Amino acid sequence: MKILVMIKQVPDTATQVKIGPDGKAIDTAGITWIVSPYDEYALEEGLRIKEKRGQGEVVAVALGPDRVKEALRSCLAMGADRAIHLNDPAWERADTLMTARALAAAIKQEAPALALFGRQAIDDDMGAVGAAVAELLGWPCASWIMEESVDEAGKAIRVGRQVEGGLELFDLPLPAVVSAQKGLNEPRYPTLKGIMGAKKKEIKDVKAADLGLTAEAPALSVIKLETLPPRPPGRIIQGEAADAAKELVRALREDAKAI
Amino acid sequence: MAGSFWCLVEDDRQGNPKKVMAEVLGEAGRLASQAGGQAEAVWLTDKATEAGIKQLGEWGAKRVLLLENPAFAPYRGEVWAPVLAELCLKESPQAFFGAVTARQREAMARLAARLGAGLSADSTALALEDGTLVATRPVYAGKLLSKMTWAKMPWLATLRPNVFKPADSQQGAVAPVEKPAVTLPAAVMSLVERREDSSTGLPELAEAEIIVSGGRGLKGPENFAILESLAKAIGAAVGASRAAVDAGWRPHRFQIGQTGRTVSPKLYLGFGISGAIQHLAGMRTSKVICAINKDPEAPIFKIADYGIVGDLFEVAPLLEQEFKKLLEK
Numbered sequence: 001m002k003i004l005v006m007i008k009q010v011p012d013t014a015t016q017v018k019i020g021p022d023g024k025a026i027d028t029a030g031i032t033w034i035v036s037p038y039d040e041y042a043l044e045e046g047l048r049i050k051e052k053r054g055q056g057e058v059v060a061v062a063l064g065p066d067r068v069k070e071a072l073r074s075c076l077a078m079g080a081d082r083a084i085h086l087n088d089p090a091w092e093r094a095d096t097l098m099t100a101r102a103l104a105a106a107i108k109q110e111a112p113a114l115a116l117f118g119r120q121a122i123d124d125d126m127g128a129v130g131a132a133v134a135e136l137l138g139w140p141c142a143s144w145i146m147e148e149s150v151d152e153a154g155k156a157i158r159v160g161r162q163v164e165g166g167l168e169l170f171d172l173p174l175p176a177v178v179s180a181q182k183g184l185n186e187p188r189y190p191t192l193k194g195i196m197g198a199k200k201k202e203i204k205d206v207k208a209a210d211l212g213l214t215a216e217a218p219a220l221s222v223i224k225l226e227t228l229p230p231r232p233p234g235r236i237i238q239g240e241a242a243d244a245a246k247e248l249v250r251a252l253r254e255d256a257k258a259i
Numbered sequence: 260m261a262g263s264f265w266c267l268v269e270d271d272r273q274g275n276p277k278k279v280m281a282e283v284l285g286e287a288g289r290l291a292s293q294a295g296g297q298a299e300a301v302w303l304t305d306k307a308t309e310a311g312i313k314q315l316g317e318w319g320a321k322r323v324l325l326l327e328n329p330a331f332a333p334y335r336g337e338v339w340a341p342v343l344a345e346l347c348l349k350e351s352p353q354a355f356f357g358a359v360t361a362r363q364r365e366a367m368a369r370l371a372a373r374l375g376a377g378l379s380a381d382s383t384a385l386a387l388e389d390g391t392l393v394a395t396r397p398v399y400a401g402k403l404l405s406k407m408t409w410a411k412m413p414w415l416a417t418l419r420p421n422v423f424k425p426a427d428s429q430q431g432a433v434a435p436v437e438k439p440a441v442t443l444p445a446a447v448m449s450l451v452e453r454r455e456d457s458s459t460g461l462p463e464l465a466e467a468e469i470i471v472s473g474g475r476g477l478k479g480p481e482n483f484a485i486l487e488s489l490a491k492a493i494g495a496a497v498g499a500s501r502a503a504v505d506a507g508w509r510p511h512r513f514q515i516g517q518t519g520r521t522v523s524p525k526l527y528l529g530f531g532i533s534g535a536i537q538h539l540a541g542m543r544t545s546k547v548i549c550a551i552n553k554d555p556e557a558p559i560f561k562i563a564d565y566g567i568v569g570d571l572f573e574v575a576p577l578l579e580q581e582f583k584k585l586l587e588k
């Protein structure tokens with residue numbers, strides 16, 4: 001069974017992000033890059049499906065500039081068999097739709113049984129690319145999955161989709177798109193052997209033209225990035241615990257009108 | 260129709276629109292009145308009720324497009340997206356808004372791909388500027404705000420709950436109901452089972468107006484009972500930091516933060532939570548933030564509106580008493 005895992009390289013969660021000179025993108029100088037955490041859950045699940053079946057192939061796919069190779073390399077170190085890098089200036093301003101079109105085209109070429117995504121990429125926090133790809137491919141899709149099992153014949157997947165107030169278990173015929181939610185698994189760390197082995201694995205470069213795509217204008221574009229409006233300074237309530245509790249409740253009712 | 264600001268109805272699966280629809284319809288109504296149009300509701304359901312339809316009218320929908328069919332429940336994207344797209348192509352709405360809920364998040368993304376349109380997911384502000392819509396959305400875990408705009412209509416957006424001002428209910432306002440004919444695509448996914456979360460009797464995290472949240476400072480799972488008791492007294496939901504979740508003290512669905520839920524309650528009370536940047540990502544748009552932490556240097560105090568430096572095991576029960584006194588009055 002062939003499994004494709006879509007991974008995005010994003011700034012480390014603890015990084016301070018600064019707005020770049022054009023006001024529309026962040027300043028990437030000095031940023032530590034990581035694989036978006038939800039995508040690690042997706043990759044881990046792909047690897048587990050393969051291991052459980054005792055056969056198959058897990059391919060990591062990323063769209064982005066040259067630096068993204070490093071993220072793909074770490075997926076290979078975790079255990080992915082090979083990687084595909086969608087790397088073309090045509091995708092420089094890729095929004096959700098452009099990204100989805102490119103990934104859908106790559107998935108179509110590879111024709112896997114399963115396309116795994118993260119719940120959302122933690123830079124744009126859009127949470128839309130996976131479902132958009134499913135629509136473009138005409139595949140069923142389950143977002144925010146907490147558990148899954150592929151049937152023995154490799155023809156269907158049963159997933160638990162997180163919804164308000166519970167979990168919905170669905171059967172999806174393959175091929176299908178699913179997106180990983182935290183709680184699906186605990187991603188492994190690459191072993192030294194994995195890291196060494198990753199150097200020999202293939203990362204294939206793919207250009208827009210290879211997928212029959214050309215540069216297009218984004219459907220949704222950034223006008224500008226802004227820093228957060230400062231929160232008014234807070235107030236530490238002093239005094240004995242009993243007095244402080246009393247004063248806090250009074251302030252919440254009378255000053256903040258929050259209760 | 261140009262001027263139509265559509266709102267996708269989120270219901271409780273019993274035929275009643277959820278409270279978040281007051282916010283979505285309220286925002287659509289405000290923008291539509293500036294644009295010389297009107298807010299309209301689009302409702303895909305297996306079962307609508309008269310009371311539900313009436314509610315939509317009172318929240319400002321000037322028309323309800325009702326599609327009632329067993330195929331719409333449970334939500335399946337391969338059924339919903341083509342139907343929504345067909346409606347959009349027939350009627351060309353100017354905008355189409357949804358709420359950030361499990362099904363709408365996905366349905367809107369599929370619809371956007373089908374129409375080749377832009378989607379601003381999890382928006383926290385919308386405004387008309389020179390006749391076009393501009394959305395504000397938190398990005399990079401809420402460290403920055405991104406102002407975004409669309410290349411063409413319909414302007415698709417999902418709205419973060421508890422952020423937009425709900426519509427004032429107009430008693431007696433009635434929305435005409437239309438039942439457009441659409442082609443129903445075949446469902447591919449099949450529902451096997453629905454597992455309800457064991458009911459805590461407390462509100463759902465994403466919808467709660469007040470959230471009481473606990474971190475590693477609680478020291479163990481049993482101590483969450485202290486927060487639950489406080490939460491019951493004030494009608495709050497109980498959330499947790501990742502440290503508490505990863506320690507196995509609370510299920511994953513209660514985690515607040517970058518890799519958990521994003522919440523935006525009127526009041527957020529954090530107990531024994533340090534306020535790591537990844538935690539703030541999930542709660543910094545809360546209106547009023549309170550922190551109870553024994554470490555005066557804890558970063559959560561930097562964004563808190565009110566703080567008590569102290570032992571949560573001492574302060575939480577005292578707060579519960581004080582809240583009870585206040586609410587009994």
Ligand SMILES: Cc1cc2nc3c(=O)[nH]c(=O)nc-3n(C[C@H](O)[C@H](O)[C@H](O)COP(=O)(O)OP(=O)(O)OC[C@H]3O[C@@H](n4cnc5c(N)ncnc54)[C@H](O)[C@@H]3O)c2cc1C
Binds near residue numbers: 514517533569
């Ligand atoms: C990729 C990534 C994603 C992450 N996503 C999330 C996320 O979604 N949500 C999240 O919360 N975290 C997330 N984290 C983890 C985050 O970095 C912190 O580790 C976590 O939030 C800490 O949880 P905490 O505040 O409960 O624990 P701690 O940081 O250990 O803080 C405990 C606090 O309790 C106080 N305390 C102790 N005893 C008492 C007492 N008796 N009374 C009062 N106060 C007391 C202490 O002073 C301390 O400030 C993520 C991290 C990474 C790397």
Ligand SMILES: Nc1ncnc2c1ncn2[C@@H]1O[C@H](COP(=O)(O)O)[C@@H](O)[C@H]1O
Binds near residue numbers: 061124127
């Ligand atoms: N540039 C990209 N390269 C590869 N996968 C991506 C990219 N952008 C988004 N994805 C995938 O789509 C998911 C959702 O992303 P988003 O809709 O941007 O939040 C991510 O978790 C990834 O699995």
